[in-house]
Amino acid sequence: xxxxxxxxxxxxxxxxxxxxxxxxxxxxxxxxxxxxxxxxxxxxxxxxxxxxxxxxxxxxxxxxxxxxxxxxxxxxxxxxxxxxxxxxxxxxxxxxxxxxxxxxxxxxxxxxxxxxxxxxxxxxxxxxxxxxxxxxxxxxxxxxxxxxxxxxxxxxxxxxxxxxxxxxxxxxxxxxxxxxxxxxxxxxxxxxxxxxxxxxxxxxxxxxxxxxxxxxxxxxxxxxxxxxxxxxxxxxxxxxxxxxxxxxxxxxxxxxxxxxxxxxxxxxxxxx
Numbered sequence: 245x246x247x248x249x250x251x252x253x254x255x256x257x258x259x260x261x262x263x264x265x266x267x268x269x270x271x272x273x274x275x276x277x278x279x280x281x282x283x284x285x286x287x288x289x290x291x292x293x294x295x296x297x298x299x300x301x302x303x304x305x306x307x308x309x310x311x312x313x314x315x316x317x318x319x320x321x322x323x324x325x326x327x328x329x330x331x332x333x334x335x336x337x338x339x340x341x342x343x344x345x346x347x348x349x350x351x352x353x354x355x356x357x358x359x360x361x362x363x364x365x366x367x368x369x370x371x372x373x374x375x376x377x378x379x380x381x382x383x384x385x386x387x388x389x390x391x392x393x394x395x396x397x398x399x400x401x402x403x404x405x406x407x408x409x410x411x412x413x414x415x416x417x418x419x420x421x422x423x424x425x426x427x428x429x430x431x432x433x434x435x436x437x438x439x440x441x442x443x444x445x446x447x448x449x450x451x452x453x454x455x456x457x458x459x460x461x462x463x464x465x466x467x468x469x470x471x472x473x474x475x476x477x478x479x480x481x482x483x484x485x486x487x488x489x490x491x492x493x494x495x496x497x498x499x500x501x502x503x504x505x506x507x508x509x510x511x512x513x514x515x516x
Contacts, residue, residue, distance in 0.1 A: 332512070335501045356484060384456050
């Protein structure tokens with residue numbers, strides 16, 4: 245009886261073992277009828293290894309031992325949503341800083357314009373001063389011409405007076421003494437008036453010379469003012485070009501930052 249039971253147990257164990265072998269063979273056949281260790285092709289393995297090498301801190305390629313199979317840990321492309329969010333935040337902060345700097349540039353431009361307006365006002369006043377000085381110069385030139393003409397006429401008058409006196413002396417024998425004295429007194433009076441006018445003419449000429457010299461000094465001052473204002477305007481133009489360049493640079497940076505933010509938002513939308 246014990247022998248029969250022992251034989252029955254041996255047969256039952258053999259049947260159960262055969263059943264397990266058949267079940268294992270059936271699972272292998274459903275995986276493209278290949279052995280377990282050849283399911284991944286060589287190129288696929290290389291691709292997974294490259295991805296693992298590129299992202300060593302995210303995923304590690306390893307094996308998980310099963311009861312019947314050797315399972316490999318799947319390797320995925322890195323999806324750094326937090327990094328995208330941080331990139332978006334960084335660009336938003338950068339955009340904010342760019343816009344702050346643009347406000348500073350605009351403030352600088354307003355201040356610069358006030359200085360430019362001041363220089364233009366000085367230049368306008370200087371032009372009026374130069375115009376007045378030119379009118380004075382023309383006036384003094386006219387005075388100088390009149391003085392020269394006056395001196396020429398007076399010289400002619402004095403020459404005629406002396407000629408008359410000389411001719412009169414030739415006729416004194418035909419006149420009485422009182423007539424001679426009266427006529428000579430007239431000649432003397434006319435000569436004194438000519439000499440007085442000539443002395444006055446000399447004073448006017450000296451005054452004119454003083455004014456002309458003073459005019460030259462004023463012209464020198466105006467030339468120095470003109471040079472100083474011109475230098476100031478050129479300096480302000482350099483400042484303006486610098487501010488214009490900064491404004492263009494900030495405009496480019498603002499456009500780029502907005503583009504990066506747009507890209508980051510699109511990437512976040514795709515990951516949802």
